[in-house]
Amino acid sequence: MGVQHIDLVPPLVEAGNFNVLVQSGHTVSASLSPYNNSLAVHIAPLEGSSSGPSDFEQEEAIYFASHDAIPSSERPLFIADTNLIFGTFQKMLKDSKKEPPSWLAETIRKLSIDYVNFVKEIWIHASQPLSRPEPLQFSAEHYRSLYSTFSLFVVLFAPEPGYEDAPVGEELMEWLNIHFIEPSTEEGDQLSSLDSPWEDGNFWPYLTRSILRGFSKASLFFLNTLLQHPSEDLQDLVKMLIPLVETHPRLREFTAERDFAYASRKWKDKVKALRVEMDRVPEESRFDDFYNWWDSLSDLVGILEGRGEVIQRVCEELGADWKEVCAAWGIFVDARLRRQDLPDVVADVFETMPPDPTNLEDMIQSSLFSGNADQVLKHASEFDIWLSAHLADIMEPLGLLDAEADPESGLSKRNEYVLSYADHLRSEPSFWPVAVAYYYTCGKIGEAQGDEVLLRTPLQLDTSNSIEAPAVAEIIKQISEVCLVYGRESVRRAVCKIASVTYARSRNYGIAISYSISAEDWPGLGRIIDAVLQEYVHHGPVVFASHASKIAPSLDQIHSNTRTETIFAHRLVFAVRYSQIHKMRLEQDYSTAASDLITLLRDEIAPRSWWPVLLCDSLEFLQYGPKLLFSSTDVVQLLQKLEEIVMRSSQGAGEDYLSILVQAGKGGGEKEALEKLKTVRLAIARYLARCTVGAERHFV
Structure with missing residues (x-):
């Protein structure tokens, strides 16, 4: 089963020259793609070799090869439609535990005939002399052979219930x-x-x-x-x-x-x-x-x-x-x-009229007549891996294959062929939903491989292109639906986490936070919020407000999730509300902005490391000319926060309070940050003086 070798054209090493390559301290190496089942084949130094560069080392000599031909032309439709029958068959097998044995026999026959009818349709389609945008990947004769072989399987092994022991001639x-x-x-x-x-x-x-x-x-x-x-x-x-x-x-x-x-x-x-x-x-x-x-x-x-x-x-x-x-x-x-007597007749006939060993169709059908399931699947996999997978899938519930796993591989015969077909499907990355449908029917090993496909699928996402964003979201939605169907909650969370990280790297913070919440990745959520806040540090309040406005819808999502860790919920609330303050400043709604700033400090929504930044922001409101924006109580709140920052910094906790202000200062350290806060202290003193004068005038 599977490809034993891959021919490269032109060859990396000419025939008979491999020993020369080894003597030069090099060998042929290959790396498996995490994206599909392709290989990158190239010349590499032998492990432990001290040889210098040689003629074998060519920077451009890297081949990208595949174990399988990528499905094209008529094949994708064939694969997708027969997967629907396969999925129905798996569901019916689960339901059969509640039904009498005759129900299972009827189901197997019905769905086997569905396969036969679909293969017949594609054979007729392939036989028509149409002008096609691309040539058929498999000839009409190939599908005729599939049709005749699957039909024979139904005749011999899926008869009408009650006719299993009837004459078969x-x-x-x-x-x-x-x-x-x-x-x-x-x-x-x-x-x-x-x-x-x-x-x-x-x-x-x-x-x-x-x-x-x-x-x-x-x-x-x-x-x-x-x-x-x-x-x-x-x-x-x-x-x-x-x-x-x-x-x-x-x-x-x-x-x-x-x-x-x-x-x-x-x-x-x-x-x-x-x-x-x-x-x-x-x-x-x-x-x-x-x-x-x-x-x-x-x-x-x-x-x-x-x-x-x-x-x-x-x-x-x-x-x-x-x-x-x-x-x-x-x-x-x-x-x-009878069907059970047919192998004896076949054995006698074969003595003088053996099947054609050069004709795979003949070898498969002779093995079916002989009742040799192992030989049927062996020849079928050489002819068309689709055929061996779907025959094996039906053979096991019919009792034609041993359902026990092989001690060495850990796979049953059925799973071995179905997994090979699923691996084949990975030659075309867009077939990942079909591939995992087959993987997840193959026990623990298949589940592990299906998980890997789902986890690696998000690696292809290009979230930097806003045009592709809807397509990306659709892929993640598909993956989530597949995980729901197969009960792979841990995989769904991991995929959402990957998507979150990917979107965060491209600064699509709103979508990144949404996926992080869906993944219940609270540390990841915290990192994204920190990244949004860093936009303020590195690019200023305008850019920060623009990014933070896109994460505001996540507030409803995070409040509805009862499992959200409080610390990260508070941090998200702070980022959103702090960005709104800057938005109101730009809109000259100073009164509301000042009120919200005090709320962030008074209710301790703002992290301590952001207190100094908010105090510096308050300068604009403290120095605002037309009217007083803070009450005396508000100003006292500002002064208390300022005193705590100064006192704790003098006690060695400056990193906890001054780090963000230091970063935003584009240079300098804690000393310079404290100097900036002295300006805030002076503004507070002047503001209190204005409050006192205003109160005296009111009294007079």
Whole structure:
């Protein structure tokens, strides 16, 4: 399973030169992409080698190779639509625990037929001579093979409930006639246009094939033409043969198998009577002017008699293969042939008519006839990894595969093939929703791989482009929905955390905070809020206010989340309300701005490290000319905060109080920061003086 080697064109190292590469202290190395299942292949120094640069080291010689061809043209639709059937099948399997066994059998058959019908549709689509924007990735013949193979699987392993132990010959012949049409309509049309068709070399082979395949209408038409044959002996025999072909018992015509078996025995007795009459024809009367008609007619009767050696010889002469022999065996040799007995018949046929080892379709179908599930999946994976995955998925609940995990790999057979298909899907990164749908049905190992896909998908996001933001949000939404379906809450949080970090790096703080809250990543939330506040430090109040206005809607989100840690909620409230103060300043709403500034300090919404900054901001309000913006109580509040800052800084806690003011100062240290605060102290003193004068005037 899987690709064992990758051919690079042109090669990194010419054939036969690998030892030279090793002797130079280098080797071929590869790195697996975290984004999909591609590889970066390049020349690298051997571990521990001290060799210097060599001719092998070429900076441009890096190959990006993939284990699988990226799905294109018709393939994406094929993958997406069959994934819907797969998803329904998984749901039905879970529901089957509450249902009787017959319900599961009916479900498996129904959904298996859904696969068959869809493959048939895409085969018909691929067969149409349309002008296409790009050539088909897989030919119409490829889909025809998928169609015939999946149909055979349904016939052999997903029969109608109640018919599991019914004779299978007629179903096999019907399958053969649908998928491997012989004889051709053109041959019949050509022969029917002749006045004496028995003179044509294709007449007896066509008639033999028609009887072998059960085409009674065509068989009877050409048998009736023999009533005009110049040999009266042949005419007499054909008159006996025609009603035998007309009345050949078919299982579907009977309500009980017992009645079918009785009718078959009676019919075989009549065939024996025909054989007796044939043997009475003199040797010299068995020829016409063209052929030995007696030998050809004897082959027809030998088929009806159910003589296996005749059927096998006739099939070889007609250019037919083992499939036709096995199907005819269940019609003529053993009309009560069961599915469980088919492998024994197949084994005998294979001794003289083995399947074609160069034809994967033939190898898969021969393995199905033989009941060898392991060989079916092995050949199917070589033909189309889609086929092996979906057959394995159905085979396990049918009991055709051991559900136990292999001790070494930790995988069951079913999971092994489904995981390989999921890995294949990762060759196209946009198929991640389909890939994880398969991963998450494969136990712990599959869940771990599915988690990795979801975690790595956000790595592709380009949040710096505002045009792509809606698409990014849609991807995250998709991932969250997938996590909800499969119960991967920890993964959902991790993905939201990745998205939060990614958006924060591109300064999309509002979206970043939203994802951080969704991830319940409170330390991450704190870092984003700090980043928003740093916008003030590095770019000033205008830029800060612009960014902070975009995080304001997160206040409702964080208040509705009861698990939010209080410290981070307070920090977010501070950032939003502080930005609003600067917005009001720009709008010259000084009175409201001053009131809010006091509230941030009085209610201790502002962190201590921001007290000095707010005090410096208060200068504008303290020095405002037209009217007094602070009450005397407000000013006392400012003075108390100022005194605490100065006192604690003198006691060695300056870092806790002065760090933001120092950063915003674009140079200098705590000493310079304290000097700025002296200006605030002076402004407070003057403001109090204004308050006193104003009060005295009011008193007078």
